[in-house]
Amino acid sequence: MTYEFLQHYWCFVVSLLGAILVFLLFVQGANSVARSLGYTEEGRRLVYNSTGRKWEFTFTTLVTFGGAFFASFPLFYSTSFGGAYWLWMIILFTFVLQAVSYEFQNKIGNFLGPKTFQFFLTLNGILGPLLLGGAVATFFEGSNFIVEKNNLIDATAITPIISRWANASHGLDALLNPWVLVFGFAVVFLARVLGILYVMNNVNDEDIRSRGSVRLIGAAVPFLVLFVGYLVHLLLKEGFAVDDFGRIYMEPYKYLNNFIEMWYLLVVLLIGVVLVLYGIGKTIFSKGYIGGIWPAGIGTVLTVLALLLCSAWNNTAYYPSTADLQSSLTIQNSCSSEFTLTTMFWVSLLVPFVLAYIIYAWRAIDAKKLDKEDIKTDHAY
Amino acid sequence: MLQNLILDIDAGMIDWSRAQFALTAIYHWLFVPLTLGLAVIMGIVETKYYRTKDEFWKDAAKFWQKLFGVNFAMGVATGIILEFEFGTNWSNYSWFVGDIFGAPLAVEGIVAFFMESTFVAVMFFGWKKVSPGFHLASTWLTGLGATISAWWILVANAWMQYPVGCEFNPDTMRNEMVSFAEVALSPFAVSKFCHTVTSAWIIGAIFCVGVCCWFLLKKRNTKLAVESMKIGAGVGLVAALLAGATGHKSGMDVAKVQPMKLAAMEALYDGGNEVGLKIIEGIELPYGLSIMATNDPQGYVPGINDILNGYTDNNGKVELSVDEKIERGKKAIEALANYRQAKFASSDDGTAAAYNLSILKENMPYFGYGYIKDKNDVVPPVAVNFWAFRIMVGVGCLFILFFAVVLFMVYKKDVTKLKSWHYWLAILLIPLGYIGSECGWLVAEFGRQPWTIQDMLPTWAAVSDLQSSSVIITFFLFLVLFTTMLAVEINILLKQIKNYQS
Numbered sequence: 013m014t015y016e017f018l019q020h021y022w023c024f025v026v027s028l029l030g031a032i033l034v035f036l037l038f039v040q041g042a043n044s045v046a047r048s049l050g051y052t053e054e055g056r057r058l059v060y061n062s063t064g065r066k067w068e069f070t071f072t073t074l075v076t077f078g079g080a081f082f083a084s085f086p087l088f089y090s091t092s093f094g095g096a097y098w099l100w101m102i103i104l105f106t107f108v109l110q111a112v113s114y115e116f117q118n119k120i121g122n123f124l125g126p127k128t129f130q131f132f133l134t135l136n137g138i139l140g141p142l143l144l145g146g147a148v149a150t151f152f153e154g155s156n157f158i159v160e161k162n163n164l165i166d167a168t169a170i171t172p173i174i175s176r177w178a179n180a181s182h183g184l185d186a187l188l189n190p191w192v193l194v195f196g197f198a199v200v201f202l203a204r205v206l207g208i209l210y211v212m213n214n215v216n217d218e219d220i221r222s223r224g225s226v227r228l229i230g231a232a233v234p235f236l237v238l239f240v241g242y243l244v245h246l247l248l249k250e251g252f253a254v255d256d257f258g259r260i261y262m263e264p265y266k267y268l269n270n271f272i273e274m275w276y277l278l279v280v281l282l283i284g285v286v287l288v289l290y291g292i293g294k295t296i297f298s299k300g301y302i303g304g305i306w307p308a309g310i311g312t313v314l315t316v317l318a319l320l321l322c323s324a325w326n327n328t329a330y331y332p333s334t335a336d337l338q339s340s341l342t343i344q345n346s347c348s349s350e351f352t353l354t355t356m357f358w359v360s361l362l363v364p365f366v367l368a369y370i371i372y373a374w375r376a377i378d379a380k381k382l383d384k385e386d387i388k389t390d391h392a393y
Numbered sequence: 394m395l396q397n398l399i400l401d402i403d404a405g406m407i408d409w410s411r412a413q414f415a416l417t418a419i420y421h422w423l424f425v426p427l428t429l430g431l432a433v434i435m436g437i438v439e440t441k442y443y444r445t446k447d448e449f450w451k452d453a454a455k456f457w458q459k460l461f462g463v464n465f466a467m468g469v470a471t472g473i474i475l476e477f478e479f480g481t482n483w484s485n486y487s488w489f490v491g492d493i494f495g496a497p498l499a500v501e502g503i504v505a506f507f508m509e510s511t512f513v514a515v516m517f518f519g520w521k522k523v524s525p526g527f528h529l530a531s532t533w534l535t536g537l538g539a540t541i542s543a544w545w546i547l548v549a550n551a552w553m554q555y556p557v558g559c560e561f562n563p564d565t566m567r568n569e570m571v572s573f574a575e576v577a578l579s580p581f582a583v584s585k586f587c588h589t590v591t592s593a594w595i596i597g598a599i600f601c602v603g604v605c606c607w608f609l610l611k612k613r614n615t616k617l618a619v620e621s622m623k624i625g626a627g628v629g630l631v632a633a634l635l636a637g638a639t640g641h642k643s644g645m646d647v648a649k650v651q652p653m654k655l656a657a658m659e660a661l662y663d664g665g666n667e668v669g670l671k672i673i674e675g676i677e678l679p680y681g682l683s684i685m686a687t688n689d690p691q692g693y694v695p696g697i698n699d700i701l702n703g704y705t706d707n708n709g710k711v712e713l714s715v716d717e718k719i720e721r722g723k724k725a726i727e728a729l730a731n732y733r734q735a736k737f738a739s740s741d742d743g744t745a746a747a748y749n750l751s752i753l754k755e756n757m758p759y760f761g762y763g764y765i766k767d768k769n770d771v772v773p774p775v776a777v778n779f780w781a782f783r784i785m786v787g788v789g790c791l792f793i794l795f796f797a798v799v800l801f802m803v804y805k806k807d808v809t810k811l812k813s814w815h816y817w818l819a820i821l822l823i824p825l826g827y828i829g830s831e832c833g834w835l836v837a838e839f840g841r842q843p844w845t846i847q848d849m850l851p852t853w854a855a856v857s858d859l860q861s862s863s864v865i866i867t868f869f870l871f872l873v874l875f876t877t878m879l880a881v882e883i884n885i886l887l888k889q890i891k892n893y894q895s
Contacts, residue, residue, distance in 0.1 A: 065518055068469070068510030075473050076502030082480070083499035086491025086567075093477060094484025094857035101867050104477055105874070111470035112878050115463055121888030122881055161566040164485070164854070165730040172764075173485050174566075176858040348492045349562070349569040359500050366507045373511045373531070376523050390455060391462065391517045 018353035019343045020325060022084035025360055027320035029077040030148070031313045034199065036070040037141050038305070039063045040110075041207025041231075044137030044200070046130070049211060049227055055220055057118070057387050060133065062214045063207070064114040064393045065377060069370070071111060083356055087159070087346035088331055091175035095157045096147070096183025103143045110136035114393045137207075138200060145199025148316075149192040151323040152246055152267065154334035156185055159341070178335035195242045201235035205288075206312060209295060209305040216381035225296060232292045246319075247271070252332035252340055260329050260340045270322045277325075281318035287311025406861035407853050410482040413868045415838070417474045419831060420875040424468035426830055429543060429590060430597015430628075431461045432536025437624050443529045452895050453617050455520075457601070458532070462517060463885050467878055469510075474871070482864065486845050486855035493559050493570040494549055497577070501545035509538030543593070544586050551582035553846050554837070555650045561757055563732050563750065568849070581646050585837075588639035591632045592830055595792055598629030599819075599826040602799055604890055606816035614895045615809055622803050630796035636789055641685065647840070648686035648694065651847060653771060654840030655686060656697045657778040664696035664704070673783065697775070701768055713759075715768035722763030725756035761849040770851075773842040781835040788829025795822065 013021075042049070042063045050056030082089040093100050109132035116122050117129035156178040164172050179185055186192050208231060212224040251266020263269070271278040291308025294301050324330035329340035347353065386392060435457040442450035476498060480487050487494075515523060515531035523531070552558075558575030559568045570576060602625045608618035648655045656664065659671060659682055667690060670681025680690035687694070687707055695704045695712070703714035713721070732749035765771060799819070802808050841847060845855040 065514055068514060071469060071473065072502065072506040072510040075476060075506055076499070078473075078476055078480075079495065079498040079500075079502040081495075082476075082487065082491055083495030086495055087488055089480045089491060089495070090484035090487035090857075093480025094482070094487070094859070097481050097857070097859055097863060097867075100477060100481055104474055105870065107473060108470040108874065111473075112466045112881075115466045116878075116881055116885060119463065119885045119889070120892060121885035123884055124877075124881060161488075162730075162733065164489070164566060165726050165733070171858060172854050173856065173858040174488050175484050180860065182859065182863060348495065349565070352492050352496055352570045355570070355573045356496060356499060359496075359503060362503055366503060370507060370511050373515050376527070377514060377518055380522060390459065 013354060013357065015350045015353070018350060018357060019347050021357060022080075022347065022353055023324045023330075023343045024321065025363075026077065026080050026084060027317050027324070028313075029073060029080055030320055031316035033070070033073045033077050033144070034148075034202070034316045035206065035309050035312045036066070036073055037144070037199070037203040038206035038210040038309070039067050039070045040137040040140045041200075041203030041205065042137075042211050043110075043133040043207070044141075045204055045207060045227055045231070046133065046137075049208065049220060049223055051219070051223060054384065054387070055217070056130070057393070058215050058217055058220060058382060058384070059211055060114065060117070060130070061387050061393050062211050062382050065382075066210075067110065067114060071107065074107065080356075084348055084353060085341070085343070085346045086348060087175070088341055091157055091159060091341065091346075092147075092155070092331065094175055095177035096150075096155065096186065097177075098181070099143055099147060099183030099186060103140065103147070106132075106136040106139045106143075109133075110140070118393055137203070141199045141203040142196040146186055146192045146196035148199070148320070149189075149195035149242075150186050151320070151330055151332075152249070152251070153186075153189050153192055154252070154332040154340075155183075156335045157333050157339060158336045159333070159339040191242065191245055194238050194245075198235055198238035198242055201231050201238065202312065204231035205235055205292060206305065206308060209291060209308050212295065213302045213305045214378065214382055216383040221302065228292065228296055232296075252329035252337075254327045254329055254342050254344075258342070258345060260332070260337045260342075262337075266328065267322055270326045270328060274322070274326055277318045277321055280314050281322075284311045284314030284316075284318060288315065403861050404853075406859055406864055407856050409861050409864040409868055410856055410859075411852060413482060413864055413871065414475075414478055416868065416871060416875070417471055417478060418834065418838070420879070421468065421471040421475055422831060422834055423827060423879065424464055424471060425539075425543070426593035426596035426827075427464045427600055428461065428468050428539050429536070429593035430595065430600065430632075431457060431464070432532075432539055432597070433594055433628055434597055434601050434621070434624055435461055436533045436536050437628070438621065439529050439532045443525055449616065449620075449895070453621060454532070456617065456893055456895070457621070458516060459889055460604075460886060462513075463882055463889065465513065467882055470878075471875065482857050482859070483845065483855050484857035486850060488567055489850055489855070490556075490559075490568050490846055492567055493552065493556075493576060496570065496573065497545045497549040497552070501542050505538050505542035505545060507538075508534055509542060512538065540590060543590055547586045547589055548577055548579070548582045550837075551579055551585045552576055553844075554585075554841055555579060555581040555646070556846050556849055557581075561753075561760065563729055563753060564736070566729075566733075581650065584639060584642045584646050588636060588643045589833075591635040591639060592789070592833060594628055594632035595636060595789075596826050596830055598625045598632060598796065599792065599822055601625030602629065602796075603820045603823040606819040607890060609809055609811070610813055610816040610820075612809075614893060617895045619803065619808060622799065622808065626796050626799040626803060629792065630800055633789060633793040633796055637793065640786070640789065644685045645688065651841060652695050653697065653700050654773065654778070654836075656695060656700060657773045657775045657840055658782040658836060659694075660775050660779040661694065661696040662698050664694045664699045666691050666693050668692075668694045697772055701772070715762070715765070715771055718759045718762040719765050719768065721756040721759040722761060722765065724763075725753055725760045726763040728752035728756065758848065761844065761846070761851060761854075764851050764854045765843075770843055773840050777839045778836055781832040781839070785829050785832040785836060788825055788832070792822075792826070792829075795819075 046056050046059040050059045113129035113132045117126040159175050208224045208228045212221050247268040250262045250264050253263035253266050287307040288311035291304040295304035324343050329342045331341035333339040439454040512531040512534040516535050557579050558572035560571050562569045605618035605622040608614040668682040669677035669679045671677045682694050683692040693707050701715050705711050728749045735745035843851045
């Protein structure tokens with residue numbers, strides 16, 4: 013294994029985790045529409061109990077995504093998290109609110125009342141996907157930071173801190189870029205699409221399923237408009253390219269070129285998009301079909317994976333700086349040492365085993381669809 | 394000139410970043426030990442159900458799992474903040490040692506978190522959906538996942554206290570891992586894991602015994618109380634004895650690699666041979682500290698002044714004074730700057746770079762001291778360490794006695810007919826257990842100040858470039874959030890216990 017292979021491999025692993033995380037945002041998406049999808053108090057509880065059996069997966073994937081990024085690309089971890097402080101803090105804050113909301117909302121002794129925690133779930137359901145989507149969009153749009161490793165030892169430097177944000181808004185400035193918002197809201201509506209498809213599949217309730225078909229159109233249309241709009245913008249925009257000496261420069265149609273030069277990513281992207289459309293379309297037009305979450309979910313993973321790899325592979329700066337182009341992060345200048353990447357490579361071989369027991373346990377729990385009887389049991393939310 | 398550079402960092406921001414991390418860690422440790430401890434107890438209870446098929450044990454397992462569930466989410470929620478705070482508040486740290494430190498966190502996610510989150514769902518929702526054997530396995534795997542998670546995070550923490558298995562790379566300007574085995578199996582990590590996890594079992598046990606005593610006080614759920622008390626007290630006694638033994642090993646480790654922490658824990662300013670262990674100021678156990686630190690009554694233990702001014706240890710090794718270390722640290726930093734300048738200068742044929750590299754290597758063990766302005770800055774807060782250590786040890790010893798008495802009573806006496814103060818005593822020991830446990834972490838973390846990584850990176854060179862106002866706002870946001878959620882959790886737990894009818 014060469015160092016170059018390991019850098020690309022770990023970029024793939026982190027991108028795959030990111031793609032799975034976007035798929036698992038169906039938890040947030042369903043929670044954000046729980047009021048209209050559930051409609052009645054009982055219906056809402058069915059929705060919350062359905063997503064409540066999966067929220068740990070989303071949470072764990074977010075933590076593992078962070079851990080894997082830290083281990084494999086520590087300069088990204090220090091630059092993005094330390095720089096875009098407010099963006100990440102708001103994301104974390106809403107995820108903390110979500111984590112406790114399931115367990116606490118309907119328990120006797122919850123002096124804040126169930127509606128407080130339902131509001132938290134809605135808040136996380138909107139802000140979580142919006143800000144995570146916004147963070148991903150900065151991989152293409154750029155962020156306002158400067159990296160200078162010599163600061164640690166340079167007595168003439170203003171500070172010994174290596175990575176600095178070039179303005180005082182610490183990440184919130186990303187939301188002033190309309191294309192970041194377009195991508196962020198595309199993820200919000202994608203999460204809703206997936207959430208509705210998941211609940212229709214997981215909850216055995218005709219009222220919810222029939223409402224789901226209608227709500228699905230309301231979520232799918234804005235998602236498609238925003239996603240196609242961003243995709244066209246991405247393919248036509250200048251991108252952040254890296255030359256043989258590690259210098260960053262702007263290249264017209266960089267991401268379009270990436271998809272052409274890495275045709276296999278284009279194939280993955282197209283298969284992904286088709287699967288998402290198939291999952292949505294068949295659910296809307298084929299009455300009684302409740303399996304849309306699977307093609308749409310797999311399609312989401314493939315689509316996001318292709319987009320993330322397009323931002324980093326083929327001599328591309330995956331975390332570009334708009335304040336100082338040469339500070340932009342590439343998989344070469346921000347990765348861990350060869351030894352660490354090799355060690356972690358062997359650890360990553362455990363992932364298929366982990367996936368196997370997750371699928372086994374998931375199937376065991378979901379063998380019987382959730383119904384009204386389930387929310388009367390001891391551990392219902 | 395380097396000192397001027399350090400002064401440009403907002404001191405308030407460093408303190409608020411430390412306060413925020415401490416806040417998150419302290420809250421996290423309110424929830425995690427109960428998760429680890431209850432996992433063992435509910436695992437044993439469900440195993441009893443699996444073996445006897447007696448519905449009583451099934452109800453008992455469900456009861457303890459319900460309490461586990463209320464507590465579990467807050468542990469998970471506070472944990473994610475801790476992980477990301479390394480990046481948000483300690484960005485220089487994240488780059489400087491991320492090559493080593495990130496690996497345990499990634500392994501924790503892949504190996505432990507998924508196990509925990511997958512099987513906890515089966516444990517809660519799978520009673521009627523999976524076989525009893527699968528359910529029992531899921532209950533134990535939930536606890537195992539939490540314990541493996543503790544292993545990796547304690548490996549990461551131990552590495553900060555005793556950095557091993559790494560080398561500084563002057564080209565990338567960071568420390569890089571050279572031996573994963575040394576990092577993952579560091580003796581410091583092994584001791585820390587054993588001591589921390591056994592102390593967490595004590596919390597689970599004292600919680601279990603306390604809840605049982607409340608039922609006995611109210612004369613309700615008597616069978617559940619007596620049978621669970623047997624398990625809780627048994628686990629508690631074993632855990633308390635193990636925590637004592639592993640605590641001694643941890644003390645020896647600290648004496649070896651963090652003598653300043655030990656000196657602060659003992660408020661020992663001037664060391665020597667045959668040093669006694671202070672019970673409190675003025676009362677001491679003869680030879681106690683020498684035995685604790687070196688396993689030898691005559692062993693030499695350095696005090697704070699000895700460490701500041703230099704001393705010779707038990708093996709005849711001469712330790713430099715802090716002033717000398719500061720000088721050598723500055724030499725290392727200067728050599729690194731010169732090395733990088735020469736490396737990238739076209740005029741250098743490699744001679745200057747090689748020369749500076751040799752100076753850097755010679756002085757690298759003291760690199761972090763180059764950022765120290767005054768030698769007294771390396772002295773951690775003595776009073777906090779002194780008292781926190783005493784509370785931790787005192788509470789631990791009390792619990793050995795307590796669990797032994799409870800075990801005797803529950804097997805030899807009728808515990809349903811004791812006077813009410815007996816029950817109240819056990820109930821009131823629950824918060825004392827938490828205080829003792831948190832004090833352990835206060836010693837571990839205050840004792841290594843000002844280092845984020847021992848001798849390598851002080852806090853003021855490890856932070857992010859933030860305004861203190863940003864960190865103050867997030868500090869108070871988390872304070873309000875965690876405190877409110879803790880209040881809700883305690884209230885729910887109390888109601889769950891109060892309303893339970895077996």
